[in-house]
Amino acid sequence: MPELPEVERARKLAETHLTGRRICAVTTKADPIVYTGVTARRFARALTGRCVQAVRRRGKHLWFELDQRPWPTFHFGMTGSFQVYEDASQRPRFWKLELLADGMRLAFRDARRLGRIRLLDDPEREPPIGKLGFDPLLDMPELPAFAARLNHRRAPIKAVLLDQSFSAGIGNWIADEVLYQARIAPARHACHLTPDEVRRLRSTILRVIRKAVELDADNSRFPRTWLFHHRWGRNAHAVTYRGEKIIHETIGGRTTAWVPAVQT
DNA sequence: CTCAGTGTTCAGTG
């Protein structure tokens, strides 16, 4: 599920149903992989009876501010999500946690178990959130600072965009989409980009992420001109909306879709 | 049966 726009959607969902409400019951599914540094039982005890004052996000991480610390902290991995429903019989497959507040139930589910549930005293300061780089929605650096940060990175720009200690919230498809729209080849060394390419990169990150968030991460509504709709499946015949050939190769350790006719 | 995948972490290397 989760890159920044989807985590932001999950944040709004939790905010709508939990902010200002008391968690009157917590049901957990024991899972020593997903529950990290805390048992499901202790996690449940810490949340039961607490009031949710706010739901925060940074990059792909999300946490609740409660009336008493420690606070629950979530990462969705590849397949995690929140679901809201009214009746316990609707509890989703692969559920790890269910909160009951004001008659509504909110579940955390995760089929592949790469998601993480933590219990932290100060999530924003402690790792992993404390080590994140800028969040394009919360604190995108101005152009000079952005350029300076790229300057001492020699890795392929695709790998740098995926590095959460550089920019928090960008994942594989957003990195490819941004590089396509900014017309930059993914294997280019970050420190060798021209000033105009750096400017385009920064503004394209903002534009793509703001648009995806505005559309509530509903990819069926993404503009038809986006690479997103044409990139899947490692299809040897894949082309953009303009008919330019899309190629697939591994860059920065991940499958990368890019368009040599457009990206230089 | 095999393998890629909207992700992160950590050991190993230069």
Next chain:
DNA sequence: TCACTGAACACTGA
């Protein structure tokens, strides 16, 4: 120490 790479993790769905 820093920057970077590749493998491990876990498991579904094509």
